Every structure is written in structure tokens, then in C-alpha cells.
Amino acid sequence: MIGLLLVNGKLCKNPSFATIHDFTYSGFDVRGNTSNQLRAHVNLITADLMPGLNTLGVSLARIDFEPNGGLNPPHYHPRGSEVLLVLEGTLYAGFVTSNPDHRLFAKILKAGDFIAFPFGLVHFQMNVGKTPAVAIAALTSQNPGVNTVANAIFGGNWPINPEVLTTAFHLDKNIVEDLQTQNWVNPS
Template sequence: MKVANLVGVLALLALAFSFATAYDPSPLQDLCVAINDTDSAVLVNGKFCKNPSLYTPDDFSFSGFDVPGNTSNQLGVHVNIVTVDLMPGLNTLGVSMARIDFAPNGGLNPPHYHPRASELLLVLEGTLYAGFVTSNPDHRLFAKILKPGDLIVFPFGLVHFQLNIGKAPAVAIAALTSQNPGVNTVANAIFGASPSINPSVITTAFHLDRKTCGGSPGSRMGEPYISTL
């Protein structure tokens, strides 16, 4: 009887473990609408695999991180990210990497988040003010001034940023936990949505008036009223 009970307990534990360890794979794209027609379907969550006999060292390497990015833009930042599209050998490995260049005196990688990755940032040159904000309900800010050799981690899916507070250019390397981490810049998503978000949503959420948002009292749903950043 005791043996039968033990077998029953082990069976229940095995069943519970199978449920606990089973989960859907992380998506590698923003959207994926289900369809039954395979002729109209597309491949997602990765790439087709090359015949192993055709692998070359170039599949597993990338050159160019030594080249400074052009930071002569509104934000004074340039991000060169190497994902599976540039290094095919990253496929299924769950990692990618980026070089981020910042212009002196205020180059900004603006508040954004990666929907499919955590990020580890290493400062190589310059002085950065960097941090992240936790989710609802606390919205706690964790931020530090970073110098060459310093690291900071941005947890999965949380809004984070980096600002060059030095008088010289700054450079950082970021490692991300996805072959396709994605990026959603908060300001662009809110103020640059297409079609535009109704002014009432923006003004109420940010405690602004319509003039600040670029709208007019007569603006209607779907009318463009906010320019893309």
C-alpha cells in the first residue's frame, strides 16, 4: 500500500513539474495573427537553418564595432545593433549586441524598452547618466553616473535611458538577451503613432493642454495632429 501511495505521489509530482516547466517560447516579433491557410503564412520566431556543411566563419562573426557612429542628429546618438540579421550564427542563441555612440554635452539614448530582452550596458568612453524605471505601481528610478569600465543592467521590458553628461563623446556596448530584442521608444510610440492617438488620450495622460500636443479643440479621432519625432 505504501509503495502504491509513493508511486501515486511521484506521478502527481511529475505531472505538476511538467505543467510548471511548460511554457510558450518568447516571441521574436511584435505581432503574429493566426491563420489556417498555410499558403498565406510566413515564417516567424527565427530563420531557416543553413545546411551545416555550408557553415563558414563569417556566419559567426561581425566587423565594424570599431567604427564610430554618426551622432549628428536631433538626439545626438547612434545605435549600431548586431542581431541575427547581420550575424546569422546568432540564430536560436538568444543574444545580440549593440554599440552606442553619444555626442558630447547631452547626447541621449531616450527612454525606451526592449519587449523581448534584458540589457547589460558597459561604458567604454565618456561619462553617462543611465537608469531604468520599474513598472506599476511604484515607478522607482534606479540611476547612476557611469564612467569607463562601469556596468549597469536594464531588466527585461523596463523603460531605460542613457545621457552623456560629459564634454567628450561617449561610447557604450550593450549585450541583449535576444537575437531580436526589438525597441520601443516611448516618445515616438506616444506622439508618433500612425494614425495619431486621439488628443484626449494624450492630454489626460500627460496633464497637458491641446496646444502643447499640437491639436485643436475640433480635432477628431484619427486626424493627424502630432508630428512624428
């Protein structure tokens, strides 16, 4: 009747024209470009990049870390839990629980180890080894969102009133204002 097909609110190609290429992705054997201030790179494949994920509720990421401190900085996913599997190297990984306890759950992970990051909690990974590290992460949403905490707080498109941040972060106003002028790089 009409050519417009919508599933889950997304424009969708006519199912008759879908092919295996909508359901596959190549390149997770390739190292990401880690030449940035975090010395890490996240390649997150969501339904926007791989149409066949639409309605499936899952996305996949490859994360590369340079030796000696390459960092996927503290962040959370507003719409997803995560499991992260170390393929190469040695990662210090952890998450923090919500108010009021803010308990840190952290561990040194080696190849073959995986960790679960519960829905919506802040988590991070840092390469504490002397060789590159690689991890694979699966997230329980086809569009989980990523919120890198420091960047959201200090690196917005428009500065939050510095008084909010001096009180909240126990920092001098000049430090806050200096941070707000810096360049904040998202890991992906």
C-alpha cells in the same frame, strides 16, 4: 531531400554551407553617425544581420553619444534584459520600475562601469561629459525589440486619438497635436 531548412521559424542556410563569416561581425571600433536630433547613434546587431545568432538568444550593440547631452532616450525592450558597459566618457544612466512605485535607479557611469537594465523596464543613457562617450550593450534576445517611448506615443504612423494623450500625459490638446505632427527620430 529538399533545400529548405528552417530553424526557429527562420529560413536557414544549409548548415554544410555555413562559414565563420556567419558567426562574426566587424566594425564595432567605428564611431556611429550622431548627427541627428538626439546626437546619439545605436548600432544593434541582431540575428537578422548576423545569421549565426539565430537560436543563440543574444544580440550586441555599440552606442555613440556626442558630448553634453547626446541621448539614448527612454525606451524598453519587449523581449530582453540588457547590460551596458561604458568604454569611453561619462554617462548618466538609469531605469524606472513598474507600477505602482516607479522608483528611479540611476547613476553616473565612467569607463569600466556597467549597469543592468531589468527585463522590460524603461531605461535611458545621456552623455553628461564634455567628450564623446561610447558604450557596448548586450541584450538577452537575438531579436529583443526596441520601443522608444516618446516616439511610440507621439510619433506613430497614424495619430492616437489626442484625448487619450491629453488625459494620460496631462498636456493641453494643442501641445499633443503639435507633438503628433513632429518628426521623431529613432536612435537606431
